[in-house]
Amino acid sequence: MGAFPTDVAGASASALPATPSAAEGSDWQLLARVAGGDGEAMAELVEHHQGRLLRLCERLLGDAEEARDAAQDVLLKLFRKAGSFKPRGQLYTLIYRIATNHCLNRLRRRRLVPFLSLERSSERGEEELSVLDPPAPGADPAVALEARRRWRDTRRALAALPPSQRAVLVLTRFEGLSYKEVAGVLGITVGAVESRLFRALRGLERQLDRGSQQGSQRPPEAAQERTASGVSQKGEKR
Amino acid sequence: MNARTELQLMRLLHGELPSGEARALEQRIAAEPELAAACRRLAGLWQGLELPPPRPVPPGFATRVVSRARAEATAPSLAAAPAWVRLAAALSLATGMALGAGLGLWQEVGRPAGTESEVGGVEVSPVEGSSLAEAYWSALEGEAGSGEAGSGEPGRGELR
Numbered sequence: 339m340g341a342f343p344t345d346v347a348g349a350s351a352s353a354l355p356a357t358p359s360a361a362e363g364s365d366w367q368l369l370a371r372v373a374g375g376d377g378e379a380m381a382e383l384v385e386h387h388q389g390r391l392l393r394l395c396e397r398l399l400g401d402a403e404e405a406r407d408a409a410q411d412v413l414l415k416l417f418r419k420a421g422s423f424k425p426r427g428q429l430y431t432l433i434y435r436i437a438t439n440h441c442l443n444r445l446r447r448r449r450l451v452p453f454l455s456l457e458r459s460s461e462r463g464e465e466e467l468s469v470l471d472p473p474a475p476g477a478d479p480a481v482a483l484e485a486r487r488r489w490r491d492t493r494r495a496l497a498a499l500p501p502s503q504r505a506v507l508v509l510t511r512f513e514g515l516s517y518k519e520v521a522g523v524l525g526i527t528v529g530a531v532e533s534r535l536f537r538a539l540r541g542l543e544r545q546l547d548r549g550s551q552q553g554s555q556r557p558p559e560a561a562q563e564r565t566a567s568g569v570s571q572k573g574e575k576r
Numbered sequence: 577m578n579a580r581t582e583l584q585l586m587r588l589l590h591g592e593l594p595s596g597e598a599r600a601l602e603q604r605i606a607a608e609p610e611l612a613a614a615c616r617r618l619a620g621l622w623q624g625l626e627l628p629p630p631r632p633v634p635p636g637f638a639t640r641v642v643s644r645a646r647a648e649a650t651a652p653s654l655a656a657a658p659a660w661v662r663l664a665a666a667l668s669l670a671t672g673m674a675l676g677a678g679l680g681l682w683q684e685v686g687r688p689a690g691t692e693s694e695v696g697g698v699e700v701s702p703v704e705g706s707s708l709a710e711a712y713w714s715a716l717e718g719e720a721g722s723g724e725a726g727s728g729e730p731g732r733g734e735l736r
Contacts, residue, residue, distance in 0.1 A: 375649075377642055384638040392637075393630040402631060413641050414648065488626045495625075510590065511625055517592050532592075536583055543621055 366425035373421035384413055387433055390513075394434065397508045398441040400497055408444060412437045427522070434513075434523045438505050445501040495545035503538035506531055577614055585611075585618055 365386060371379035391412060396405035415436055423432060496504050509520045510531075517531045524531070587593045588601050605611045 377646065380645060381638050381642050384641050388633050388637055388641075389630065392633060396631070397627060406634060406637070409637075410641050410644065414645055417645050418648070485626070488624065489628050492625050492627055507625075511622065512627060517590070532583060532587070536579075536586055539586065539618070539621060542625070546621070546624070 365429035369416075369420050369423065369425075369429065372417050380417060387413075387430065390430070391433060391437055394437055394508070394513060395441055397496075397512050398438065398505060399444060400493055404444070408437070408441055412440050415440070431519065431522055434509070434515075435525070438509070438523055442501045442505055445504070449501075491546060495542045498545050499538055499541055503534045503541065506534040507538045507542070510535060577610060581611070582614065582618075585615055589615075589619055589622060 365383065368379045368383045368386075372383060388409065391409045392405055395408040395412070396402055399405050399408060412433065416433060496507065499507065505524065506520055509515045509523060510517070515523065517528045517535075520531045521528045584593065584597070584601055588598055593601065605615055
């Protein structure tokens with residue numbers, strides 16, 4: 339059915355391979371060498387997983403700088419206990435589990451400490467978004483503007499979700515994991531994944547509707563500019 | 577439309593429904609305009625979620641991680657110390673905590689009612705009908721709201 343795209347990961351995320359490759363099998367061998375103090379194996383493992391790990395941390399935390407710190411902490415946690423993990427399943431599942439728990443703990447600490455308000459990292463995120471201009475000189479500015487609006491709205495909506503729902507949404511929508519894989523990463527049942535995702539989508543709908551109402555209250559000049567540039571309305575599939 | 581149907585739509589969108597159930601739901605969608613509208617709304621919401629492309633990995637990231645791991649491996653750690661050192665450290669910590677708690681309790685017991693007390697460097701006034709902990713957190717919130725600059729010494733409402 340054409341209305342239901344099969345690729346749910348979206349253009350901005352590369353889906354993880356569904357079946358283990360030879361590279362995945364060798365990851366466990368590398369980890370075993372790390373347990374024996376092999377620095378080269380450690381560097382190789384980092385290079386295998388740094389991209390997706392940084393991406394995951396940034397999407398969970400909403401802040402690039404914090405994501406770099408978190409990714410480093412996650413890898414160090416992995417290497418400290420390298421000798422204690424049994425090679426079962428995919429190593430990336432283990433890394434995702436450590437990373438998600440680490441980031442969730444950080445998110446929960448943010449909520450407990452009102453001084454370190456989420457607004458601060460959101461403001462930094464807004465500044466970061468402003469430098470993400472399209473690299474191609476010929477890129478349509480209206481398209482870039484609309485893309486940045488979607489990114490900003492998505493980040494705000496994600497930031498408003500409880501950490502547990504945010505994690506499930508990020509892992510399914512942006513990391514392309516199945517419900518079963520998400521359940522494995524988070525150590526919960528598939529039913530719990532579905533429940534959290536369902537509530538997350540409900541919450542997102544409310545957030546995004548609220549955002550679009552605020553947007554419609556903007557000065558008429560801005561609205562006319564958006565319409566004239568041919569930008570699609572919110573909710574229409576592209 | 578009930579929540580169960582919406583959940584089924586979500587599963588269908590994500591390719592998580594068994595093929596038989598998926599076909600049955602698709603037939604319903606084709607026959608029921610309300611269901612079809614709900615599908616379009618959900619699909620639009622899902623596809624409308626977008627984040628910027630992933631940033632490039634910062635140069636030297638792997639090198640920094642390996643360096644930190646090596647530094648940790650060579651740093652002296654309590655876990656590697658002899659048993660008697662670990663026991664002495666644990667006893668010192670426990671003694672210090674007990675002394676601190678005892679002193680704090682002695683101060684509170686000995687202080688006349690209605691006077692201010694200092695907890696963790698934050699001066700709190702006893703609030704009628706509330707506990708000391710509540711007064712402490714209230715003082716912290718007051719300090720955070722006022723945004724007073726630190727003077728280097730704990731003052732009223734300032735944390736040490």
